[in-house]
Amino acid sequence: MMTTRKVRCWLLLFLITFGLSSGFYLPGVAPTDYPEGAELQVFANKLTSARSNVPYDFYFLPFCEPKEEKEKGLNIGQLFLGERAKSTAFEINMLKNENCKVLCKKLLEQRDIARLKRLVKREYRARLNLDNMPLVVKKQTPSGETVYQFGYQVGFREDKKIYVNNHLRLKILYHRPSSVVSSDPRDVYRVVGFEVEPVSMNHKGSPGDNGFCPLSPEPFEASVGKTMYYTYDVVFEESPIRWATRWDPLLSATEEQRQIQWFSIINSLLITLFLSGMVAMILFRTIHKDFMRYNQLADDEDLQEEVGWKLLHGDVFRPPPYASLLCILVGNGAQILAIALITLLFALLGFLSPANRGALLSCMVALWVLTSTIAGYTSARLYKSLGGIFVKRVVLGTALIFPGFVFSVFFFLNFLIWSSQSNVAVPFSTLVLLLFLWFGISIPLTIAGGYVGLRRSSYTFPCRTNQIPRKIPPQPWYSSSIFTCLIGGILPFGSVFIQLVFILGSIWQNQIFYMFGFLSVVFLVFMITSMEISVVLCYLKLCSEDYRWWFYSFFCSGTSGLYVFLYSIFYLLTQPEFEGIDMLSVLVYLGYMIIVSLAFTLVAGFLGFRCCFWFTRKIYSSIRVD
Numbered sequence: 001m002m003t004t005r006k007v008r009c010w011l012l013l014f015l016i017t018f019g020l021s022s023g024f025y026l027p028g029v030a031p032t033d034y035p036e037g038a039e040l041q042v043f044a045n046k047l048t049s050a051r052s053n054v055p056y057d058f059y060f061l062p063f064c065e066p067k068e069e070k071e072k073g074l075n076i077g078q079l080f081l082g083e084r085a086k087s088t089a090f091e092i093n094m095l096k097n098e099n100c101k102v103l104c105k106k107l108l109e110q111r112d113i114a115r116l117k118r119l120v121k122r123e124y125r126a127r128l129n130l131d132n133m134p135l136v137v138k139k140q141t142p143s144g145e146t147v148y149q150f151g152y153q154v155g156f157r158e159d160k161k162i163y164v165n166n167h168l169r170l171k172i173l174y175h176r177p178s179s180v181v182s183s184d185p186r187d188v189y190r191v192v193g194f195e196v197e198p199v200s201m202n203h204k205g206s207p208g209d210n211g212f213c214p215l216s217p218e219p220f221e222a223s224v225g226k227t228m229y230y231t232y233d234v235v236f237e238e239s240p241i242r243w244a245t246r247w248d249p250l251l252s253a254t255e256e257q258r259q260i261q262w263f264s265i266i267n268s269l270l271i272t273l274f275l276s277g278m279v280a281m282i283l284f285r286t287i288h289k290d291f292m293r294y295n296q297l298a299d300d301e302d303l304q305e306e307v308g309w310k311l312l313h314g315d316v317f318r319p320p321p322y323a324s325l326l327c328i329l330v331g332n333g334a335q336i337l338a339i340a341l342i343t344l345l346f347a348l349l350g351f352l353s354p355a356n357r358g359a360l361l362s363c364m365v366a367l368w369v370l371t372s373t374i375a376g377y378t379s380a381r382l383y384k385s386l387g388g389i390f391v392k393r394v395v396l397g398t399a400l401i402f403p404g405f406v407f408s409v410f411f412f413l414n415f416l417i418w419s420s421q422s423n424v425a426v427p428f429s430t431l432v433l434l435l436f437l438w439f440g441i442s443i444p445l446t447i448a449g450g451y452v453g454l455r456r457s458s459y460t461f462p463c464r465t466n467q468i469p470r471k472i473p474p475q476p477w478y479s480s481s482i483f484t485c486l487i488g489g490i491l492p493f494g495s496v497f498i499q500l501v502f503i504l505g506s507i508w509q510n511q512i513f514y515m516f517g518f519l520s521v522v523f524l525v526f527m528i529t530s531m532e533i534s535v536v537l538c539y540l541k542l543c544s545e546d547y548r549w550w551f552y553s554f555f556c557s558g559t560s561g562l563y564v565f566l567y568s569i570f571y572l573l574t575q576p577e578f579e580g581i582d583m584l585s586v587l588v589y590l591g592y593m594i595i596v597s598l599a600f601t602l603v604a605g606f607l608g609f610r611c612c613f614w615f616t617r618k619i620y621s622s623i624r625v626d
Helices: 004-022 076-080 110-121 255-296 323-348 359-370 372-385 391-419 428-455 481-488 490-494 497-508 516-543 550-558 560-574 583-620
Strands: 042-049 052-056 098-107 125-130 136-140 146-150 155-158 161-164 167-175 188-199 227-238
Touching: 052 583, 076 359, 076 428, 110 155, 110 161, 125 146, 125 188, 255 490, 255 516, 323 359, 323 372, 323 391, 323 516, 323 550, 323 583, 359 372, 359 428, 372 391, 372 428, 391 428, 391 583, 481 490, 481 516, 481 550, 490 516, 490 560, 497 516, 497 560, 516 550, 516 583, 550 560, 550 583, 560 583
Parallel strands: 136 188, 167 227
Antiparallel strands: 042 052, 042 125, 098 227, 136 146, 155 161, 167 188
16 A cells, blocks of 8 residues: 555656646636626726736726726735736626627827827737636638737737727637536526627617617727727637636647747656756766775875865865855845745645736745745855854845845836836735735745754765965966856756747736646756756866855856846847837846846855855765874
């Protein structure tokens, strides 16, 4: 009979495999059953564009506002993403089709035209939600595959004229569940799709007249002083799609995307196999020979002074300059790695599915607070082992420097978004909540982790440190720390750069990232690559009689964050959707990518340092030193 641990391992393996093959996820919300004639509420989200990183409130444009404004409660992740859930003027009832129903009429003013020109030029799309399903435009690719675009374009330009999509042909897909326990004796239905075909329509006559909504309409040109009607049709269509799988059509990858994902994994595995071969050669051939030679010659004083890493036993564990900074970086790296691993685990189990809006970012914020103890513990224990005396400074630096940098950039960018008349900037109350989480919970937990780290025993070093530092011989230019660190960061970056394309598309082009199975495998390969490249380069540095490996081991793999930032600039310059992007969007893009790249550096650096820290203590404890 299998043990509990084995059962858990097989269960996790099954979930990962199933997630890779079929995009498994848990819905995350309970279904809502609607009897015939029940009211369906449509909520307005926001206005977004792939050509701009500044979202706007739905009612920033002259859309029809409801008589009574209501807004659903939002989680902290939705607030950070600028999402909203405001009520609309749509009147829709289950299974009741509508034809040319008037929402309202608007007299266009100069301000409305100016806003329409600006947002239509940048191809903004209006995002609506019905029963937690996003409004989508269904299209066919040249290869015959069906793709979905979230939201509909508010208008288009022709010959320097602005035309508004003021008529919506809505299609609501519903499913009748086979067995439902409901208090309502009537048949009930569930919404499984929300599609739209936007039309620019120059209405003829008055509402109620025949031909008010012509079948082949002329487009409506927006101009000052002109009256514009907003109308919509509603068609209900039964679908075989079950409620639990209603997101699957929106998240199904195209054949090209699947091929790219598999190529990404194969590329990452090849890099890992190459590095693993190098590490195996070093560990089982070179170092093994070194052990035999050094131990055989340990009693021979004339032959003991030879070239090699053994000569550094009296300096290799000498605390580096700016040891406190190193401990702060390592502590923050440990925390971010813990956040990434736990988030990926939750995503694999389906708790962070797209149906649960804002759950991914909310989870990361919660984990940032709760994992603060890991940062404090890691930095304090390492600093204590290095003989540091300013432990309080290190613990407070761990709690303040990186989070403070992130908050400063976020506050500055949020101020720019607010000053651009965007109503979806993070409200002041949310900023106060974030400060409370930081100063009220995160910092005390960091201090508590630092206290535990100080109570633990220090790391032991197998060799004593000499009082006088050993002179480092001149190094050739290709062995310089900067050059080799830049070379070392290429391989960890190379293992993830294909996934980076999908992640950037998700963040900046309003796409949904859902292939967490592939991402988990690639992230595991990235971790292995970061550790192995640091060990290889650290060993070569010690063989050249240079004992300054502390920061070096951190940045051997940590420079991969630099390549992430450089690639993000390349992505910005080469994507056709970003052509003609405004300066504010560029600043927002670069600001957030600096944060992402710095977090990437800390994670890769922590992995490289910890592996080299174990490696150096291991090899020096295996030789006899007088």
